[in-house]
Amino acid sequence: MIKKTQPIVDKVDGVDAVDWGSRLSANQGSTFVAGPQTLSDMDDPSSTEAILRDLIRSRRSIKPRLFNGRRIEDGVVRGLIEDACWAPTHGLTQPWRFHVFSDAALERLADFRQEWYRDHTPPEAFDPNKFDRLRENLIQTSHAVLLCVHVDPEGPIPEIEEIEAVACAAQNLMLSAHAQGIQCFWGSGAETYTAEHHAFLGLGPSERCLGTLYLGYSDRRAPKSKRLPVEQRLVWHS
Numbered sequence: 001m002i003k004k005t006q007p008i009v010d011k012v013d014g015v016d017a018v019d020w021g022s023r024l025s026a027n028q029g030s031t032f033v034a035g036p037q038t039l040s041d042m043d044d045p046s047s048t049e050a051i052l053r054d055l056i057r058s059r060r061s062i063k064p065r066l067f068n069g070r071r072i073e074d075g076v077v078r079g080l081i082e083d084a085c086w087a088p089t090h091g092l093t094q095p096w097r098f099h100v101f102s103d104a105a106l107e108r109l110a111d112f113r114q115e116w117y118r119d120h121t122p123p124e125a126f127d128p129n130k131f132d133r134l135r136e137n138l139i140q141t142s143h144a145v146l147l148c149v150h151v152d153p154e155g156p157i158p159e160i161e162e163i164e165a166v167a168c169a170a171q172n173l174m175l176s177a178h179a180q181g182i183q184c185f186w187g188s189g190a191e192t193y194t195a196e197h198h199a200f201l202g203l204g205p206s207e208r209c210l211g212t213l214y215l216g217y218s219d220r221r222a223p224k225s226k227r228l229p230v231e232q233r234l235v236w237h238s
């Protein structure tokens with residue numbers, strides 16, 4: 001049961017606005033809570049609710065360079081994308097577009113990213129380790145799913161809602177991958193939103209790339225994570 005909270009509120013243009021910054025800085029340091037609950041913490045660990053909650057809380061981002069290079073079957077990746085497509089979408093526009101890179105296409109993506117980094121980095125800022133990592137990440141990746149959005153400029157749905165729908169789709173994909181023991185990492189490198197990347201992907205004028213979902217397997221233990229107590233992110237109006 002979530003408790004009511006007493007946020008610090010202020011008036012902005014006559015509307016209550018929460019001062020999250022003060023709330024956070026006042027509490028920072030001591031209020032981070034432990035990571036995900038595990039199934040064993042719950043009353044009935046076999047219930048659908050417990051399993052879903054465990055999946056949501058135990059999903060973690062592992063850097064793709066820590067993947068083990070094992071390949072996922074193409075059909076499994078297709079299934080993940082089908083799960084993604086069951087996300088909510090205002091007006092059923094289904095604005096998500098997925099560009100999947102596997103095998104030799106991953107090499108081409110690595111070539112593009114390294115070239116882009118070299119061309120857009122002043123010599124004094126050039127980091128050879130970063131340059132190498134751009135390829136390393138993709139070599140260890142089984143499939144890279146480039147997450148894109150289509151926004152109809154004449155359509156009734158605002159761009160922000162189409163982007164939100166794609167983020168929901170991404171979460172579906174990540175959770176479904178996690179349920180199958182597949183790692184998924186959302187990366188948004190500096191090239192992501194550029195005209196060069198847009199052209200590399202062959203996107204149309206109404207499309208944008210939102211990031212890369214790196215898929216693969218890893219032998220590493222998932223890193224621990226933490227979230228702020230929900231009270232610091234919750235205003236309950238009743």
Ligand SMILES: Cc1cc2nc3c(=O)[nH]c(=O)nc-3n(C[C@H](O)[C@H](O)[C@H](O)COP(=O)(O)O)c2cc1C
Nearest residue numbers: 059060061062185186187188189210211223225226
């Ligand atoms: C839209 C979006 C973009 C992200 N881009 C990056 C990125 O460029 N580099 C990175 O290290 N992590 C990126 N992440 C992943 C976050 O770092 C990660 O989700 C966060 O550290 C929380 O860890 P967790 O996913 O294990 O809970 C991104 C996540 C989102 C949602």
